[in-house]
Amino acid sequence: MGVMRIGHASLKVMDMAAAVKHYENVLGLKTTMVDKAGNAYLKCWDEWDKYSLILTPSDQAGLNHVAYKVEKEADLDTLQRSVEAWGVKTTMLPEGTLPSTGRMLKFNLPSGHEMRLYAMKEYVGTEVGTQNPDPWPDGLKGAGAHWLDHLLLMCEMNPPEGINTVADNTRFMIEALDFFLTEQVLVGPNGDIQAATWMSRTTTPHDIAFVGGPKSGLHHIAYFLDSWHDVLKAADVMAKNKVKIDVAPTRHGITRGETIYFFDPSGNRNETFAGLGYLAQRDRPVTTWSEDKLGSGIFYHTGELVASFTDVYT
């Protein structure tokens, strides 16, 4: 019932050809469709719905919207009621607003980010199929990412002004969309300001994450890889393709993920990560990171925050 998983991200890019080349050759996605407006739709080999990434031509970088898939068509009506009851306005976009996609419930998170929910997207199947499948298909490009796993949104936060949309979003996701909290960062003199949260609907440590910043934006979209070795190989692919690596292979304390951060040709940050971390469950106690240990939470080995990691986003 309700939200199942992240369905797609729609990104603004400033050079379509370069963007498509990046997501195909570096991440290993394939273009499944291009619409009349010139938007490209792509998917990973292990995903079964038609697309998980939309690239739209723009004069800037950033996120258009993020969409989550719900299990049943009726969930959209139920969730529309709960989102409205929470005090957030919604719009039901008719089927076909996005190609190969059913109606979508559209609203803005308290941080301003546009979120959409949908129940139907055209099924095209994974590249290995469902009948006696091989573990992976031939002809994978680049990192050969399995699936779009989560995204991290930078959320406006200004405690002296009483603005903390990380906390607002977190409450909204729990109360209106029935997500659960897995990890959080608490800062401030009393350690009571929720400056970052990781939230789930699946059994992985995060399907979405929120981090406080001076203004709202997109921090990164993340793709799943099998193993630490795949993370290393992904870094090789990036070097080969002259991709700007933001943070070389390392481990997060938070979520325990093994990770690389890098940028697409428009400056949108990507992550390839491996490791399911732990079994995320509703009754698992929430992990808390304190202000003085935040460095270890983000980059476990060095324990130091990289300035660009928190200051740079689209």
Place this chain on the structure above:
Amino acid sequence: MIFDSRPKVNVCVAQTGESYPCATTESLLRGMLKLGRKGIPAGCVNGGCGVCKVRIVEGTVTSLGPVSRAHVSVDEECRGITLACRVAPATAVHLQVLGKLEKPFSTAPATVAGESATLPTRQQQGDM
């Protein structure tokens, strides 16, 4: 520099008078990093995040790719404002650092700089 034979020009930062050699094929930002100043924000280096904003006061630059409109407006563009990661110098350049790029230049120039990125000088073009 022994291992770098690319043609270079001089780039001068207005606020501090520091200058650095920058290859005509590399971005102003990449060259600037050689100043060794702490905190020069090399962000996405692809024109999207806007942390390396500069105004070209003198000289001409060539574009290395698109610059996000969210960070450089049409009006700003007309006034010579751009992102240092997205332009390479075609001639010697005099630039002003803006926004997030101002902070690392808010103190006096570093006393120990790289061998070819030095304290304020006007004589660097000769050996590039």
